[in-house]
Amino acid sequence: MARPVDPPVTVRLPITVRLPITVRLPITARRPIMVRPMDPPTVGRRPITVRPMDPPTVGRHPITGHPTGRPVATAPTARSIPTGPSIRSIRRRPRLPRISDRSWRAAFAALLLAFLLPVTAGATSPEASLQFENGKQAVAAQDYAAALDAFEAAAAAGITGPVVHFNIGVSAYRVGQWSRATAAFREAARTPAMAALAHYNLGLVALAEHKEEQAAKWFAQVQRETSDERLQSLATEQLARLPQPAERNWYAYGSVAAGYDDNVALVANGDVLGVSDTDDAFTEVQLAVTAPLTGPWRFDGDVVLLDYQDLDSFDQLNINAGARYRLPLGDWNSEAGVQLAYSTLDGEGFQNKAVLILQTTRSLTQEWRLRVRYRFHDINGLDGFDGLDGARHELAVRGTWRRGRWDVTVQYRYDTTDYREEDLSFDRHQLLVYAQRDLNEYWNAEAGLSFDRSRYDVADNSSEDRAEIALGLSRSFGERWRAVMRYAYADNQAELPEFDYGRNRIQASVEANW
Numbered sequence: 001m002a003r004p005v006d007p008p009v010t011v012r013l014p015i016t017v018r019l020p021i022t023v024r025l026p027i028t029a030r031r032p033i034m035v036r037p038m039d040p041p042t043v044g045r046r047p048i049t050v051r052p053m054d055p056p057t058v059g060r061h062p063i064t065g066h067p068t069g070r071p072v073a074t075a076p077t078a079r080s081i082p083t084g085p086s087i088r089s090i091r092r093r094p095r096l097p098r099i100s101d102r103s104w105r106a107a108f109a110a111l112l113l114a115f116l117l118p119v120t121a122g123a124t125s126p127e128a129s130l131q132f133e134n135g136k137q138a139v140a141a142q143d144y145a146a147a148l149d150a151f152e153a154a155a156a157a158g159i160t161g162p163v164v165h166f167n168i169g170v171s172a173y174r175v176g177q178w179s180r181a182t183a184a185f186r187e188a189a190r191t192p193a194m195a196a197l198a199h200y201n202l203g204l205v206a207l208a209e210h211k212e213e214q215a216a217k218w219f220a221q222v223q224r225e226t227s228d229e230r231l232q233s234l235a236t237e238q239l240a241r242l243p244q245p246a247e248r249n250w251y252a253y254g255s256v257a258a259g260y261d262d263n264v265a266l267v268a269n270g271d272v273l274g275v276s277d278t279d280d281a282f283t284e285v286q287l288a289v290t291a292p293l294t295g296p297w298r299f300d301g302d303v304v305l306l307d308y309q310d311l312d313s314f315d316q317l318n319i320n321a322g323a324r325y326r327l328p329l330g331d332w333n334s335e336a337g338v339q340l341a342y343s344t345l346d347g348e349g350f351q352n353k354a355v356l357i358l359q360t361t362r363s364l365t366q367e368w369r370l371r372v373r374y375r376f377h378d379i380n381g382l383d384g385f386d387g388l389d390g391a392r393h394e395l396a397v398r399g400t401w402r403r404g405r406w407d408v409t410v411q412y413r414y415d416t417t418d419y420r421e422e423d424l425s426f427d428r429h430q431l432l433v434y435a436q437r438d439l440n441e442y443w444n445a446e447a448g449l450s451f452d453r454s455r456y457d458v459a460d461n462s463s464e465d466r467a468e469i470a471l472g473l474s475r476s477f478g479e480r481w482r483a484v485m486r487y488a489y490a491d492n493q494a495e496l497p498e499f500d501y502g503r504n505r506i507q508a509s510v511e512a513n514w
Contacts, residue, residue, distance in 0.1 A: 135147045138150055148168065168181075169201060195225065196226035200234065203215045216242050219236075222234075252513070255286045255511040259505060263279065263502065263503040266314065276314070280311045281310075282306060284306050284509075288300075304318040317343065324337030324357065333362065335357070335360070340355075350385055352379075352380040355375055355378075359373035368401055371397075371398040376392070390425070391417070392418075395414050407437070408434070409433070411434075413429075414427075418457075426455060442475050443474070450467070451465070462495040466493070467491050471488075481512050485506075
């Protein structure tokens with residue numbers, strides 16, 4: 001079948017090329033998610049549905065390794081946040097163990113205060129109030145199956161707010177209904193005032209289900225989001241008692257994407273090499289892997305394939321492989337590495353690159369992490385692209401801030417590139433801000449803004465200012481899979497009219513981590 005004729009492309013050189021798109025590796029280590037409140041709390045301090053127990057003896061048994069603990073059943077304003085029986089007790093007999101007098105006094109005081117407060121901040125039906133009262137009485141009698149039925153009936157009769165869901169969660173936990181407890185605690189976590197406590201209990205539910213990795217994520221979430229010293233201490237103790245996960249020796253990432261670009265442009269590390277003024281659909285496949293070699297050495301490799309439906313001259317393949325050496329230096333975690341890259345354009349050889357990488361990272365505070373990176377590129381143009389022979393130096397400083405549902409990155413980068421073709425040589429300053437937020441357990445939103453200012457060595461080319469905004473929404477399916485929708489708009493303002501353009505790009509992808 002005859003290949004369609006490509007439209008003309010305006011370029012600085014007599015080439016119609018771009019470097020392959022840099023691999024966009026996914027966000028790793030997704031943290032437990034706290035969702036935005038749907039409505040404000042409509043209750044004050046409410047009945048505590050489970051009596052507080054002795055000081056925490058939860059986590060992992062030091063000999064058997066079985067997870068221990070149960071949901072905290074204290075209202076968010078209570079000073080004492082107790083823990084529960086071991087999972088061994090729950091598995092053999094779901095009954096309360098004998099508790100200390102001190103714990104009983106604290107529980108009695110909290111229960112008494114809660115029972116004296118109104119059920120809701122507004123009017124409720126007599127049936128709802130009656131069912132909620134029945135639930136309190138069932139808790140007092142330690143009949144948690146009846147308590148669960150009563151609190152469920154109270155919610156169905158019209159009682160709203162986080163506490164009724166919290167009480168449902170605790171009651172469901174006590175009768176071993178893990179999925180129901182999880183759903184109720186997640187609903188309670190929609191209210192910020194109860195989020196940390198609900199997340200802690202979600203960690204205990206995960207322990208009961210022998211999902212230690214998931215439990216660790218919930219407890220780590222609690223550490224980040226609460227200022228309550230008692231709750232922080234409990235979360236820290238839980239994490240300390242969990243077995244340390246075995247260090248993964250290798251990681252892999254893959255994605256398949258399809259999208260639409262309304263103005264296909266060839267951009268090499270921010271340098272606009274060609275503008276087609278033509279729209280086209282595309283598909284993109286990415287695969288990346290990192291694995292140990294020997295000692296502190298690791299292997300990194302990735303492959304990116306970009307295929308346009310009609311503009312075959314823009315089809316690209318990029319293959320990278322390299323090794324890096326880890327060198328911890330006190331509080332700094334440093335690495336030195338080398339990378340070799342080969343790329344094609346429309347099936348023909350385009351570039352070879354050898355890259356030297358030096359970088360170091362360290363934690364500044366519990367929330368801030370700093371990274372400084374230098375990269376040197378030795379670039380060799382192939383098959384008639386020798387105008388791109390040259391060298392590039394990059395220096396980047398990145399700060400990452402993480403708290404609760406937020407993950408924010410700010411980066412400044414300076415590039416200086418000398419090509420054999422002087423028209424393409426430039427100095428560039430780039431400022432980038434990227435943020436992502438977990439909306440709930442499954443959904444995540446991301447947004448990025450970058451601005452590049454380039455100054456070319458040849459006066460005729462003068463300067464370019466390029467701004468790009470990107471938005472994304474993803475939905476995870478388990479620990480490995482997620483679906484992502486991304487949109488990006490780029491505005492390149494250049495003194496040369498042929499390089500002054502705007503561009504919209506949208507794509508949907510399926511991504512996986514191993």
